[in-house]
Amino acid sequence: DGGITQSPKYLFRKEGQNVTLSCEQNLNHDAMYWYRQDPGQGLRLIYYSQIVNDFQKGDIAEGYSVSREKKESFPLTVTSAQKNPTAFYLCASSIETGGIKDEQFFGPGTRLTVL
């Protein structure tokens, strides 16, 4: 069964701690993305990766870091430098970025709450 998994579904952390959100896909997609969703603000792009060992900043990268050591995995670290980390985080993947049919498929999301 192909798809994108994110774990955990809910995550609680104390202020000042770094936390890493997991994203795995078995769709054999080259491109992966991280979005942040806040109420009424739609989806905002944090980071994206078009290929293994390469990634680019999105619109709101400050306070976040990523790695892409394997095609299937694109973990996101929310660092203590992120001022408002509490949000719903969505991971997505597509065959490639900017291709003719750049349909992105989303995981179920992780809701991070920083206390």
Add this chain to the structure above:
Amino acid sequence: GQQLNQSPQSMFIQEGEDVSMNCTSSSIFNTWLWYKQDPGEGPVLLIALYKAGELTSNGRLTAQFGITRKDSFLNISASIPSDVGIYFCAGQTGANSKLTFGKGITLSVRP
């Protein structure tokens, strides 16, 4: 950068009614996508459009790629309670460009 406009932010309809929502931009797009997000879940792709004027259906959903390439429409016919959710449009302006998302319309369906 490109922006996609979706309004109103919320829509309330009665079960059984049809509803139409649109997505507009001042820029030309080559691809339009429509997603639905259930509460607490990730968005699910409903319909993808690749050609100006294209009209595509998926069950009770129909979407159109506007002739001007600056807008797209999604229609839901005979709404049911499970149609509740947030409907996002997304577009791509061309090769090597990332998807741009609208802010979404929250649909409520009264039984």
